[in-house]
Amino acid sequence: MxxxxxxxxxxxxxxxxxxxxxxxxxxxxxxxxxxxxxxxxxxxxxxxxxxxxxxxxxxxxxxxxxxxxxxxxxxxxxxxxxxxxxxxxxxxxxxxxxxxxxxxxxxxxxxxxxxxxxxxxxxxxxxxxxxxxxxxxxxxxxxxxxxxxxxxxxxxxxxxxxxxxxxxxxxxxxxxxxxxxxxxxxxxxxxxxxxxxxxxxxxxxxxxxxxxxxxxxxxxxxxxxxxxxxxxxxxxxxxxxPIIQNGSSSVVDGSECLKWLDNQPPKSVVYVSFGSGGTLSFDQVNELALGLELSGQRFLWAVRAPDNKSANAGYLSVQNEDPLNFLPLGFVERTKGKGQGLVVPNWAPQVEVLSHNSTGGFLTHCGWNSTLESVMHGVPLIAWPLFAEQKMNAVMLCDGLKVALRPKVNEKGLVEKEEVGKVVKDLLESEEGERIRNRMKDIKDAATNVxxxxxxxxxxxxxxxxxxxxxxxx
Incomplete structure (x- = not known):
């Protein structure tokens, strides 16, 4: 040079x-x-x-x-x-x-x-x-x-x-x-x-x-x-x-996720992940788990250990605890045994999961990287913002673009299991979910064009x- x-x-x-x-x-x-x-x-x-x-x-x-x-x-x-x-x-x-x-x-x-x-x-x-x-x-x-x-x-x-x-x-x-x-x-x-x-x-x-x-x-x-x-x-x-990663850096580590997805019907799975820094409270992890089971829908959940106090950003900290230990007793075995869900600790190959034909929705913290990855692969959203600018992103996705559903939070700041079950089912099965899916397809096409x-x-x-x-x- x-x-x-x-x-x-x-x-x-x-x-x-x-x-x-x-x-x-x-x-x-x-x-x-x-x-x-x-x-x-x-x-x-x-x-x-x-x-x-x-x-x-x-x-x-x-x-x-x-x-x-x-x-x-x-x-x-x-x-x-x-x-x-x-x-x-x-x-x-x-x-x-x-x-x-x-x-x-x-x-x-x-x-x-x-x-x-x-x-x-x-x-x-x-x-x-x-x-x-x-x-x-x-x-x-x-x-x-x-x-x-x-x-x-x-x-x-x-x-x-x-x-x-x-x-x-x-x-x-x-x-x-x-x-x-x-x-x-x-x-x-x-x-x-x-x-x-x-x-x-x-x-x-x-x-x-x-x-x-x-x-x-x-x-x-x-x-x-x-x-x-x-x-x-x-x-x-x-x-x-939209500038996104073309693929995860360690797909081999996520091969279990992809093999499991290979055996699911098209557009039938909700992928659940709160990003590299998102953690929920212990109570919210339990409500989310029970709600996913209650929905009757298939799910793939990259779960992180809960924060003792509230949702927070864990960018600069290291979690050593096994997150599966914090889930409701028997939840992992029950949902895996009946083929409803797969729970993996901490990480999944997100780009490959979102691009998989079996993935029909994404329950996300609305981080911008995850949002754009969803757009590029045409995956409709459930908006569950935690921190930073994520609530603002959620408003844009739900009220502006109309490509997401947002669960209601109770007076204690929790999304209860019944609400989780309802919003997951609505995204995959309701007429509103279908409208959201079609809208996301349009934005995906626009993203390809730009x-x-x-x-x-x-x-x-x-x-x-x-x-x-x-x-x-x-």
């Missing part, structure tokens, strides 16, 4: 769920624009995991990675929210990032630094070297619109969002109740709120924002974002999605490539 070859630096934030879409974005970008090189510079709280290693082993020769020295957890404040911990990890890595960039500049034509939303503090270092700063927004355009609009909302807000009587109106979005907005903004006095506000303000300082969504999925929001572009200070928006040679997402990537090609270091 000579010094004129354009190179993009990508800085993810800690956590596999944020790394994966950035890697997939890089893979798609260089497959369409061969003249670019990409270097990942990865902040971390620990040594690279086997999952991270396997992810980087499967990339093109024009993509490489540098893992920064790990940040000592003892250097971070105790008992801080996961999102704040992630951002502080990046902040503590800035000195190492600066050294790597200094080295790369001597041998490369660095034209842009693309940071994950939670790694946007890296733009401070990019600016020192006159490298153009971009954001990769890993969630919905609706979430992006909220983030960009949030500083204005903060100026006029006199109470917490959950106390608002009227739904919140975000540009281009369907009205949403304040309690369905992201967890970090629910308490104005919290450090999480202040951190989110700082992040939102940083978005306006980027030279461009790449969002993992597409026009046919969120037309009104994306149009509103692009109309604001330049008018009130929004950076240019590049909707390049990724085609002249599709809108492919064109957005070309616009980005042209802009970066024309950039030179000052």
């Amino acid at each position: 000579d010094h004129k070859t354009p190179r993009i630096v990508i800085v993810p934030s800690p956590g596999i769920s944020h790394l994966i879409p950035l890697v997939e974005f890089a893979k798609r970008f260089v497959s369409l624009h061969h003249e670019f090189y990409v270097t990942f510079i990865v902040p971390t709280l620990g040594p690279p995991s086997n999952t991270m290693k396997s992810i980087f082993e499967a990339v093109a020769p024009t993509i490489d990675s540098i893992v920064l020295p790990q940040v000592n957890l003892e250097d971070l404040p105790p008992h801080i929210p996961a999102a704040v911990q992630i951002q502080l990890t990046v902040t503590h890595s800035l000195s190492s990032l600066r050294n790597v960039l200094k080295s790369l500049i001597s041998t490369s034509n660095l034209v842009a630094l693309v940071a994950d939303l939670f790694a946007s503090i890296a733009h401070d270092v990019a600016n020192e070297f006159y490298i153009s700063p971009f954001i990769f927004f890993p969630s919905s355009a609706m979430g992006l619109s909220f983030c960009l609009y949030f500083p204005k909302m903060d100026e006029t807000l006199t109470c917490n969002f959950g106390e608002l009587q009227e739904p919140v109106k975000i540009p281009g979005c369907i009205p949403i109740h304040g309690s369905d907005l992201p967890n970090p903004v629910q308490d104005r006095s919290s450090e999480a709120y202040k951190s989110f506000l700082r992040l939102s303000k940083r978005l306006h300082l980027a030279d461009g924002i790449v969002v993992n969504s597409f026009m046919d999925m969120e037309p009104d929001v994306i149009k509103a974002l692009q109309e604001e572009d330049g008018g009130t200070g929004n950076p240019p928006i590049y909707p390049v999605g 990724l085609s040679e002249n599709g809108s997402s492919t064109n957005a990537l070309s616009e980005l490539a042209l802009r970066w090609k024309n950039m030179r270091l000052a």
